[in-house]
Amino acid sequence: MTASPAQRQINDVEREIGTSVELFSGGGGLAMAMHRAGFRHLLLNEFNHRACATLRSNLAVKFDPAAEPPKSLDDRWPLIEGDVRGVDFADLAGDVDVVAGGVPCQPFSLGGAHRGHLDERNMWPELLRCVRETRPRVIVAENVKGLLRTSFDPYWQYILRQIDSPFEERVDGESWEDHDKRLIKAKRSTTDDLAEHYDVHFKLVNAADYGVPQVRWRVFIVAFRKDLGVTWDFPEATHSAASLIAAQADGSYWEEHGLDRREPVFTTPNSGSLDLPRWQTLRDAIGNLPDPIERSEFAGYTHHVGWPGARIYAGHTPNYLDKPAKTVKAGVHGVPGGESVLLRDDGSIRYLTVREVARVMTFPDTWTLDGPRGEQMRQLGNAVPVELAHAILDSVATALRPTLTTA
Template sequence: MNTVELFVGAGGLGMGVSRAGFKPIAVIECDKYSCDTIRDNRERGVDLVADWPLTEGDVREFDYSPLAGKIEMVTGGPPCQPFSIGGRHKAEADARDMFPEAVRAVRELQPKAFLFENVKGLTRSTFTSYFEYIRLQMMYPEITPQPDEEWSDHLTRLERYHTHGRPNELHYRVVTRVLNAANYGVPQRRERVFFVGFRADLDVEWAFPESTHSYNALLWDQVKEGNYWEHHEVPKRERWISERAKRRAEKLDEVPAHKPWRTVRDALVGLPDAETDPEAAEAFHNHKFQPGARTYVGHTGSPYDLPAKTLKAGVHGVPGGENMLLRHDGSVRYFTVRESARLQTFPDDFRFHGSWSETMRQLGNAVPVTLAEFLGRDIGDHIASCAANNDH
């Protein structure tokens, strides 16, 4: 099954769907450093990107016509900068917002499905109307904005089209949901909104897959049974659990059905500490100690025995200390790039190009590979099932 990968960045979403069985026919990214990362790994023969047909450039200039009719899925994380709902935002004319380009790809390629990801902030009440505008554009990609038409007027036309209904024309059945990556086996509490659409003529019945991991299961493992600590050979003096977590654990009456959330400690198994053992750390790509971490009010880092906080594209200025590790004794240090890659479930043989701050930006913008694979596999199964039914 073929895909077109838009706004690919360092490749987390694309690598995940490739692992799920899709083959990228076009991979598009404008950021030089991200492209250097992909090219470096491609030249080194890293499995998931070895055959990626990368285009470094503006997606607005990409010609999809040679690929029309050959694509099963379009994926990407369109950049969507803050904007004023009350201003003269003109949808496709606004250079800050790349959702119109995602819609153009769907319109011109007419894939069987698409998978788009964006920040949770897009679901805030402030952006309710624009969120609906994005969704309706994805549902009816052929209803394009008119010259000089403001997005709110285009939204009105889309609403009228939606309620009137023209089932024989190109349209997609679209569902959206905010997912926490920790609930799908990623060692990071990362919440993002996902848009998934299937072409309506396929008549696919689909819902977001049920979560596989939970906080309650981790608490059961840590507090009720203690297996977590024994597995990691953690001395009792270092087994830190908050009183609030203990109270929650005591209310659990039976073993949770889910797997435990994966923690920072789980993610870093096998990695030497780059601060205390820099020589051993040299055996791993991008695993170099970065000095300068410190705590202050509201800036405390990610506890060792919970999933990490959401990695962000900022570095020193990230307000919650998301890019720092918080040890049991209260000390902190920055995550190395390799550790951050583990938290985003990138494979260890994948090397990031650029300075520490630049590579952390790439990682902060990425979709966890494991989550992308999980969603991609489920979407792919439904596409394949639909094809098999049509064959009969």
């Protein structure tokens, strides 16, 4: 399984830290971030056939049970295509350092039907099954801000308790409420095997605080196995809104982009430390790309194709070049709020191209996406921003390294 040119370009890791299994891989944002942090993928799983084609067109290869498992970070990522409920992870027991997944967010998304645990797309039980079958050192999960809605709080607390005690398995016919009572009792126990419990951390983070040119709030869960004795907390923000406000006010931002000084465009929220680099803007992300040609591929830039028909109106406002982009959503161009529309310097508007949205999600230009425009945009809208995930996973790798060298 020889590395592709794209993989060699992405391989900016110092050395391997450990191994990983990733579920719900989608378009590959979290998988790439894990790879960059030094985790060798033993297995990926994804259901959507377009997303699977995207993964295979870049760094993945269809899983072959007769093949040797990956031996280095340069090997391609084995991908099982299909429903996770049909995947047996038991053969990997004891070999997996991290189980990770951007659990499908539709059941808890503010843009979805809000059915939570009643939604058949609720895949938290499958993530936990993978944990039980592989016994990883660390669990990493990502989901939408809507998971923290007040109406979902009882089930959210139940999710956290399941991650704390994943081997206290729910039995057939048991309601989740009754299972939760057993989990609360298990958490209080002082006689349980520490290797079957996890120290659970969660945090609502804004991708813009970690160098992503987009305001995107997401919940991350990181849980270390208790027997490892790891002390860990989420990494501090690396970028600051206050620094962007200051740079536009003092003119350095405009000078950096070769523009005449203007009134500040970004003024709120005034948060973060002035000692940190500024938030990244849409202009930072896409400013060096040529204007797309409508319905034609621009030479040298994959997926940089113009698309006609952009409009703005009340409640459907555009992205501004000198602010972070709005949250990328899983739609072609008709998503509410104008998240795919760009206001240019001359006052005209157009749709963002797929390549521009990929840059907003911090995918490299070498990353290709399968399917028509709508499918490509859906993959990006459902993805985890690479730089956000990498900031968290790099911190996880640093904390995990001593436990691997002493194992």
